[in-house]
Structure formats: C-alpha cells, structure tokens
Amino acid sequence: MKCTLCGNQFEWKEKDIVCSGCPFEPECKLIRCPRCGFEWPLTGYDKSVTVPLSHMKLGESGQIVNICTLKTEHVKKIISLGLMPGMNVRLIRTFPTLLCQIEYSQFALDREIASYVVVKRKEV
Amino acid sequence: MKILPADCCKTEIAFSPSKIKQIVLVGPPNVGKSALFNSLTDSYVTVSNYPGTTVGISKTTTHILGNKFEVIDTPGMYSLTSLSKEEKISASILFTTSPYVVIHVIDAKNIKRLLPFTLQLIDVGLPVILVLNMSDELKKYGLLIDITKLQKLLHIPVIATTATTGKGVDEVKSAIAAPRGASSQKYSVTYDPRIENDPHLLYKVALTRQQNVIEMVKKVISHTKPQRKTWSDKLSNLMVHPLTGIPFLLLVMYVGLYLIVGKFGAGIAVDFIENNIFKAYLNPFFYKTVTQIVPWTLLQDLLVGEFGILTLGLRYAIAIILPIVSTFFFVFAIIEDSGYLPRLAMLIDRLFKKIGLSGRSVIPMVLGLGCTTMATMVTRTLPTKRERVMATILLALAVPCSAQLGVLFTLLVAYPNALLLWCFVITGIFLLVGYLGARLLPGNAPLFFMEIPPLRLPTLSNILIKTYARMAWYIQEVFPLFILASFLLWLGQLLGIFKILVDGLRYPMILMGLPPRTAVAYIFGFFRRDYGAAGLYDMQKAGIFSVNQLAIAVITMTLLPACVASGLMMVKERGKWMGIAIFVFCVAVSFTVGILLNMIFTQFNIRL
Numbered sequence: 034m035k036c037t038l039c040g041n042q043f044e045w046k047e048k049d050i051v052c053s054g055c056p057f058e059p060e061c062k063l064i065r066c067p068r069c070g071f072e073w074p075l076t077g078y079d080k081s082v083t084v085p086l087s088h089m090k091l092g093e094s095g096q097i098v099n100i101c102t103l104k105t106e107h108v109k110k111i112i113s114l115g116l117m118p119g120m121n122v123r124l125i126r127t128f129p130t131l132l133c134q135i136e137y138s139q140f141a142l143d144r145e146i147a148s149y150v151v152v153k154r155k156e157v
Numbered sequence: 158m159k160i161l162p163a164d165c166c167k168t169e170i171a172f173s174p175s176k177i178k179q180i181v182l183v184g185p186p187n188v189g190k191s192a193l194f195n196s197l198t199d200s201y202v203t204v205s206n207y208p209g210t211t212v213g214i215s216k217t218t219t220h221i222l223g224n225k226f227e228v229i230d231t232p233g234m235y236s237l238t239s240l241s242k243e244e245k246i247s248a249s250i251l252f253t254t255s256p257y258v259v260i261h262v263i264d265a266k267n268i269k270r271l272l273p274f275t276l277q278l279i280d281v282g283l284p285v286i287l288v289l290n291m292s293d294e295l296k297k298y299g300l301l302i303d304i305t306k307l308q309k310l311l312h313i314p315v316i317a318t319t320a321t322t323g324k325g326v327d328e329v330k331s332a333i334a335a336p337r338g339a340s341s342q343k344y345s346v347t348y349d350p351r352i353e354n355d356p357h358l359l360y361k362v363a364l365t366r367q368q369n370v371i372e373m374v375k376k377v378i379s380h381t382k383p384q385r386k387t388w389s390d391k392l393s394n395l396m397v398h399p400l401t402g403i404p405f406l407l408l409v410m411y412v413g414l415y416l417i418v419g420k421f422g423a424g425i426a427v428d429f430i431e432n433n434i435f436k437a438y439l440n441p442f443f444y445k446t447v448t449q450i451v452p453w454t455l456l457q458d459l460l461v462g463e464f465g466i467l468t469l470g471l472r473y474a475i476a477i478i479l480p481i482v483s484t485f486f487f488v489f490a491i492i493e494d495s496g497y498l499p500r501l502a503m504l505i506d507r508l509f510k511k512i513g514l515s516g517r518s519v520i521p522m523v524l525g526l527g528c529t530t531m532a533t534m535v536t537r538t539l540p541t542k543r544e545r546v547m548a549t550i551l552l553a554l555a556v557p558c559s560a561q562l563g564v565l566f567t568l569l570v571a572y573p574n575a576l577l578l579w580c581f582v583i584t585g586i587f588l589l590v591g592y593l594g595a596r597l598l599p600g601n602a603p604l605f606f607m608e609i610p611p612l613r614l615p616t617l618s619n620i621l622i623k624t625y626a627r628m629a630w631y632i633q634e635v636f637p638l639f640i641l642a643s644f645l646l647w648l649g650q651l652l653g654i655f656k657i658l659v660d661g662l663r664y665p666m667i668l669m670g671l672p673p674r675t676a677v678a679y680i681f682g683f684f685r686r687d688y689g690a691a692g693l694y695d696m697q698k699a700g701i702f703s704v705n706q707l708a709i710a711v712i713t714m715t716l717l718p719a720c721v722a723s724g725l726m727m728v729k730e731r732g733k734w735m736g737i738a739i740f741v742f743c744v745a746v747s748f749t750v751g752i753l754l755n756m757i758f759t760q761f762n763i764r765l
C-alpha cells in the first residue's frame with residue numbers, strides 16, 4: 034500500500050492500528066496513511082473518479098462527496114464553511130493558495146483543509 | 158433534533174434581557190447585515206466588502222410600524238458551532254437575550270450553502286425571519302428563487318431584499334411587526350460537551366441538514382443563463398497571482414500610503430494647518446487671549462506654555478495627527494470596499510504562515526498601518542489564541558500607525574539612507590520576532606480559510622461616511638489623551654517628576670547616542686508613539702539631530718508600543734498580564750535595537 038500524499042509504503046495491517054477507535058470505522062471507505070495521516074477513499078478508489086479537493090486539477094469541477102477528518106476543529110470549520118457533500122466545486126487557483134468556487138462564492142483554503150474534502154470529478 | 162455546542166453560550170459579555178422587544182440580526186460575514194441594520198434603524202454602522210467588519214455589537218432602538226424595538230447587529234457567523242471569538246459573541250447574544258425576532262440574513266445566491274444554518278436556528282426554537290439579501294445579484298448569476306414556495310417549505314417568513322438600495326426593507330419591517338405566537342420553545346437541553354464536540358455526530362447532524370436543504374433548494378431554485386467571466390474576475394486574478402500581485406501591492410502602497418497619506422496628508426495638509434492656521438493665527442491668538450484673561454502664570458503655562466493644552470495638545474492632535482489619520486482612513490475605506498483585502502490575504506498567506514500567522518491576519522495588520530488601537534480590537538476576528546497573541550505583539554512592536562508613519566516619513570524623506578535603514582530594520586524585526594514567536598508559542602500552525610467576496614466598485618458616499626465614522630471614533634478616543642498628556646506633562650514639570658524621568662532616561666539616551674533632550678520625546682512616546690514622533694519632528698526642526706541620531710531615534714520610536722489607548726486595548730483583548738508583558742517586551746526591544754544600532758554606527762564609523 035502506498036500513500037497517495039507522502040508516498041509512504043506501508044502494510045495493510047498498519048491501517049488497522051491507525052484507524053482503531055475511530056467512530057467512522059465500520060462504514061468507512063477510507064484508508065489512512067500511518068505516517069502523514071492523510072486519508073483517501075479505499076473501495077473502488079479510482080483516481081479518475083474521486084480525489085481530495087487539494088489534488089484536483091486547476092480549473093476542474095466536481096461535487097463534494099465526503100469529508101474525511103476526525104479533528105473536531107476541522108470538522109467544525111468545514112461544516113461552517115458549507116463544504117458539504119452535494120456542493121459543486123471548481124478549483125480556480127492553486128497558487129499561492131487554493132482558491133475554489135463553491136456554488137456561487139469563492140473561498141481561499143489551506144491545502145490541509147482541502148485534503149479532507151473528497152470530490153467526485155465531473156465527467157468531461 | 159437539537160444540537161448546540163456547549164461552549165457557545167459562555168462569554169464574558171452578559172446580555173441582560175430588556176423589556177423592549179429585541180430584534181437580532183445574524184448571518185454569515187459579508188452578506189449585508191450591517192447594511193440592513195442601517196436601513197432598519199436609520200443609523201450608521203460600518204459596511205465593508207470584507208468579512209469581519211462588525212467586531213463589536215451595534216444596537217439601537219427604533220420604531221417599526223409604531224412599535225418600539227431594540228435592533229442588535231452581530232458579528233458574522235456561519236453556524237452555532239462557534240469557532241472564533243466573535244462568533245461566540247454572536248451565539249451568546251442569541252441565547253442570553255430572548256429575541257422577539259431573529260433575522261437570519263443570507264446571500265441570496267448561496268442559499269444552498271447557507272440555508273443549513275437557518276434550519277439550525279429554527280431547530281433551537283428561535284423565531285426566525287429569513288432575509289435573502291443581495292437579491293439583485295441573482296439575475297447576474299442566472300438564478301431565480303421561488304420565495305413563496307420557500308416560505309411554505311420552511312414555515313417562516315422569507316423576504317428578498319437589496320439592503321444597499323433599500324429594496325424589500327419595508328416588507329422586512331411588516332414581517333417584524335406582524336403578530337406572532339409566543340416563542341415556541343423556552344426550555345433548552347444542555348448536552349454533554351463530549352457529545353457536542355464529537356466530530357462524527359456533528360458531521361452526521363450537519364449532513365442531514367444539508368441533505369434537507371439540497372432537496373428544498375431543488376424545489377425553489379431555477380436556473381436561467383450561466384454566469385460569464387467579468388472584468389472583476391480578471392482583475393481578481395491579477396491581484397492574487399504573485400507575479401502580478403506583488404507589483405500591484407507595491408503600487409497600492411505607493412499611491413495609497415506614499416502619495417496620498419505621505420505626500421498629501423503628512424505633507425501638504427499638515428503644512429497648511431500647522432503653518433497657516435496654528436502658527437500664524439491660532440497659537441498667537443491663544444497666547445494673547447490667555448495671558449490677558451488668566452492672571453496666574455501657572456495656569457497660563459497649563460494652557461499655552463511649553464506643553465500647553467492649547468499650544469501643544471490641540472496643535473498636535475489637529476494639525477499633525479488628524480490630517481494624516483483622516484487621509485489614511487479615506488484610502489483604507491477605498492481599499493476595503495473594493496474587496497482587495499481578502500485577495501491580499503491570499504497572496505500573503507504563505508509568508509505569514511512562517512511567522513505564526515495566517516493570511517487572515519492581513520486585515521488587522523493593514524488596519525494597524527492606520528490605527529494600532531483599532532487593529533488590536535480587530536485581532537479578535539482571528540480564529541486561534543496563538544494567532545491573536547502573535548498579531549497583537551507584531552502590531553504593538555513593528556507596525557507603525559499612520560499618524561506616526563506620516564510624521565516619521567516627513568522626518569526621513571530628506572535622508573534616503575536613513576529611510577532605507579528604517580524600512581530594513583522594521584521589516585527585519587517584524588519577520589524575526591514573528592519567526593521566533595511562531596517557534597516559541599505553543600499551539601498548532603494556523604489554518605487559513607476565507608471567503609473571497611467579488612470585487613466591487615466602491616461608492617463615494619459609503620467611503621465618505623466610513624471615513625467620517627472612523628475619524629469620529631479616533632477623535633473621541635484620542636483627543637482626551639492629548640489633553641491628558643499635556644496636563645500630565647505640565648504637572649510633571651511643575652512637580653519636578655518630569656525632570657526626574659528625563660534624567661532617568663538620560664542614560665539610555667546616551668547609550669543610544671542621542672542628545673539627552675530627546676528623552677522628552679520618548680516620554681511623549683509612551684503616551685502615543687505619534688505624539689513622540691511629533692516631538693521628534695519639533696526637535697528635528699530645531700536642528701539638534703545628526704542623520705545617524707535621527708535614524709536611531711525614529712527607529713526606536715517606531716518600535717515603542719503604540720499608545721496608551723492601544724495599551725489599554727491590549728489589556729482588554731489579551732488580558733492584564735499578557736498586555737503588560739507585550740508592553741514591556743516592546744520597550745525592551747526598542748531600546749535594545751537603539752543601543753545596538755548606535756554601537757554598530759560607532760564601531761564601523763558609519764555615517765548615513
């Protein structure tokens with residue numbers, strides 16, 4: 034298994050250790066890297082379908098399908114900004130910070146927050 | 158289902174429920190709550206084009222269709238799951254008052270994203286009226302909302318408005334005045350904080366609300382034509398791209414700070430008021446009148462003496478400081494109304510991350526170039542304590558306020574080397590202290606997220622009103638201090654304390670290589686940096702400084718804590734000990750830098 038963010042190689046079993054105690058676990062379709070903590074969708078994971086917001090291509094559109102983080106502060110932030118499943122997003126800029134169009138407003142976001150937001154790519 | 162965060166209602170601001178029926182305006186930042194507040198009450202609170210303008214609470218009583226109401230405007234908040242201090246304040250108002258009506262103001266085009274909060278408000282049993290503001294923009298985005306249908310689905314009054322032009326405001330008024338049943342719910346369950354901070358649960362609840370909203374929005378919204386790329390999108394791109402954004406920032410600083418505030422405000426305007434009005438007419442007039450009317454020399458000194466209230470306090474405040482501050486507020490109003498600040502925040506986020514801040518702190522920092530006291534107050538919009546502390550330290554230490562900047566600039570403009578050294582040292586200290594602070598202060602690196610509003614062309618009337626409102630605030634805040642400072646200096650001189658202080662500062666002055674008389678300016682400087690700077694200005698005119706000495710004096714003066722008012726604001730915002738610690742820290746850094754510079758100058762025999 035290889036982390037899609039930091040490239041760390043790890044064993045499948047290690048995933049169980051980092052995920053233990055997680056309330057999402059039974060229904061979770063994510064895998065979490067034991068080194069960097071980055072999570073990405075597991076089952077049927079196909080980069081061409083779902084991708085973290087932070088890894089979208091410039092100018093690409095999609096719809097948010099999931100939020101993947103366990104940090105309360107981050108969850109609160111994401112909820113209050115309305116980065117919720119069902120929202121349409123488009124990545125407008127990637128530098129110096131991410132700028133995305135969420136429905137009809139634009140938000141500047143950290144890469145960190147964006148990496149918790151899973152987006153289903155819009156078929157072109 | 159009713160889930161409230163446990164920490165939402167505990168803040169130091171207690172709101173006593175009053176007998177008058179209260180109307181509370183809530184909603185996300187930058188959707189026009191303050192504009193609606195103004196048109197409901199015919200009063201003025203600052204309206205800007207960036208999130209977080211309303212840092213305090215504005216409230217006023219007004220008559221709506223014959224009934225008396227108290228209207229309360231709150232800082233922006235996205236949900237009851239509070240994050241920043243200002244959001245907690247807003248939440249606390251909702252739960253400590255028992256509002257007659259809660260008006261939830263949202264940006265019409267974003268109902269899909271913002272409606273979940275309306276559901277949350279309805280959920281907790283508040284009497285909500287939903288206002289879809291900025292409804293004039295819907296057409297531009299090719300959207301159409303069926304208001305009647307939405308009203309039926311939500312079972313609360315829904316009104317489309319354009320608060321800036323006043324459209325729909327009458328309907329809001331009649332909705333407020335319409336008879337309603339008693340608030341449905343008076344009892345509220347306090348949940349275990351563990352439940353309310355469980356990310357899983359929070360998320361599930363939010364998700365359910367969001368799904369409800371998406372279903373609802375599908376029924377009420379219809380699309381017409383898609384939006385097109387406009388001039389503002391292009392300009393916006395220009396502002397945030399580093400290659401074009403940095404030159405753009407320099408251009409803004411050059412035109413705004415150098416040309417308008419520096420050349421016009423600190424140069425032409427100060428020169429005119431100081432020489433043509435005060436020196437030529439007012440001061441001689443005051444002197445003549447006072448010496449004729451008041452027989453006692455002591456009182457004469459208090460009014461028109463060396464540190465006289467009229468000849469020094471009034472002159473500094475009106476002739477030197479006010480023109481500079483006003484021009485700055487004018488420029489700042491244009492910048493903030495255009496929506497440039499959030500874009501600047503984006504541009505500078507990476508750099509600010511290195512010094513323990515996020516792009517969000519750009520707003521207090523830029524405002525700090527105008528007035529440190531005001532900026533210190535605005536630091537409460539920052540999400541974490543760590544950021545708030547860092548921003549306060551940097552503001553107190555290395556962000557010169559416009560009044561001071563103007564005076565210092567006039568002092569240094571003739572000596573480009575000294576000006577360059579000043580820029581270099583201040584920027585260096587800013588980055589160094591920020592960098593070290595980021596390493597030493599506990600806590601995580603800040604997260605950055607900010608709504609970027611569309612660029613808008615500022616309207617002249619709004620800019621003028623805003624400049625006026627800030628000037629009025631400034632005069633209220635500052636004027637008494639100048640008078641007080643004059644009085645204390647007079648008293649100090651009378652009792653000999655002043656002489657002791659000057660003597661006490663003699664040694665640091667010598668270490669910094671400055672003439673002992675400069676101590677007087679530093680004592681002014683403790684009242685207000687700009688006051689001190691104005692003192693330096695007088696001394697420079699008398700020609701007692703060499704260029705080296707001038708550079709050292711100006712640099713140390715910049716590093717001193719801003720003024721008594723900002724000191725009080727620090728204590729108020731950061732707590733007593735933290736406030737005092739920051740104050741002492743700034744003084745220490747200031748003198749240390751002064752002494753070091755003098756050592757370097759003499760060691761290497763540098764002449765600027």
